[in-house]
Amino acid sequence: MPTVLITGGHGGIGYAAARRLASCYKWNILLAGRSPDQMKRAATDLRRDFGVDVTTLPLDTSSLRSVRQAAAELVARLESGHLASLDAVLCNAGGRFDGPVAYSEDGYELTFATNCLGHFHLLELVADKIADGGRIIFTASGTHDPDTMDGKLAGKVVEPDAIVLANAGKDGAAPISAGKRYSTSKLCNVLTAYELHRRLRRAGAGTASIAFDPGFIPDSGFIRGMPRPAQWLMKTSAARWLFKRIGVTMGSLEFSGAMLARLAADPAFANGSGKYFQCDSGEFEEARSSVLSFDTQRAAKLWNQMEALTHPQA
16 A cells, blocks of 8 residues: 655644545555654544554654654665665644744744755655655745735735745844745745646656645644633634634645645646645635746755755755
């Protein structure tokens, strides 16, 4: 059976996608994350409920060291036959980090390190191990588009310059708000998905690279860094009604997870590479991403900068 690697697959949208892939498609699951106990519980439940093969892989996407270790372990499992194949990679782990600017063990701003650099480096190391015709899916967000209500509420994106974003707040640099750090990281995800699509096609590879917006889901953990009263308020039915009323793109754990699973496994999306798909209030369709996301020069610059950041000794 096919195997899917899901970063952050032990919770939130990733876990909902894992359950759908296991139940409807009978795919084997490789859960990658930084919470061993949570991954163990999720793996146990998936095996019990659906009878598929589930394995776990320690991975903290904010740490390049952890990414390299995880990639090496994954390649070893494939070469030894412990994993028969790698048919999809869902770059799903991520977060918004409110409060004072924090940095990864590599010294990079935590939002950019977690949401962008870690997944970029993982794909550098394992993309050529994905089965022919396999799929790579980046969990993005409508906040990447400053012309939408999502983008306006989260904080308008700043220039997707990897060097500036990785070093945000250092050496007296002007601070970037948590919302802007998050929305810009999601713009970088879409730019990376499209740039990867172009590079794969130039190389003659059949792997698909897809961007996915699950919609705003308070239950996904996105707001866990906010004050508790704000978290409670945003999960109320009144808040959901208001968000929908003013035009926020809304998703849910079950529906958005199911659509992420479809993108990974459904033959209907075999030609989805280079495209952006969005969940909104129970509807799922291809959508138009932001104007900035189609800037090929910015995408190529971002790619080259991330290569420099993930290979500082090169």
